[in-house]
Amino acid sequence: MIKADYMKRPLLIIILFFLVSQLSEAQLWKFKRYEVSGGIGPSIFSGDIGGFSKGDNIIGLKDFSFKQTRFNANISAKYRITQSVNARISMSYGLLNATDERGSNEGRVFEAKTTVFEPALIGEYYFIKNKAENSYSFVSRGKKFKSMFTSLDFYAFGGIGGLSYSVKPNDKLESNPNGFTSGGYTTVIPAGLGTTLIFSPDLNFNFEIGYRYSFSDYLDGYTSQYSSANDVYYFLNFSVTYKIKTGNNGLPSFRRK
Secondary structure, eight states, X not given: OHHHHHHHHHHHHHHHHHHHHHHHHHTGGGGGOEEEXXXXXXXXXXXXXXXXXXGGOTTSGGGOOGXXXXXXXXXXEEEESSSSEEEXXXXXXXXXXXXXXXXXXXXXXXXXXXEEEEEEEEEEEEEEOOSGGGXXXXXXXXXXXXXXXXXXXXXXXEEEEEEEEEEEEOHXXXXXXXXXXXXXXXXXXXXXXXXXXXXXXXXXXXXXXXXXXXXXXXXXXXXXXXXXXXXXXXEEEEEEEEEEEEOTTSSEEOOOO
């Protein structure tokens, strides 16, 4: 009986070692719960100036054009609540452009250039997680994976934000008889999809497609009697993320080893 108990000990030690190693690897992400990022990309506007009427543009694809495209830049800070759920504070600056040069109202020749500033609180849910951040060899030594796809995350996001906007019209728009609004403040609902490439233990590269629904129909300074919805715009972002080590007190730590 004593011999049998003695033989069981190595097996128990192996099982315990396996369980502890699996548990520790599953918690590796907690060592870097804070992230900061910056990015740039194109912005696309859909308002009451430019674009095609619904009869000529059933699913809206014809409204996406270079003439309605400008750029945006953003910075953000993120906290990882769980391995799959993050909270993010972001601030975005962008330019929107609306012109009748292409669409169903070319003879109207309205044009507006809008500057926007958007602070937002956003939640992210990762429905596909990479294998890299659960690998001790990657986290500690930066050992690369054979396939890039094992280092990819895919996530959906949504939240709420505020928008400050200022509109610069051309002469035709400014003098139109229906009036012109030069700017204001409103609420926006951001939502979209993104993917993250885990490049190293400290750096990620990201691509994100974001839709913004605004609670205003005057982001281009104008609304039409035929308008059936508020203005919307899109941000496409290419960004770089830096991961910050979590200190023993749970706060960001910038101390090096």
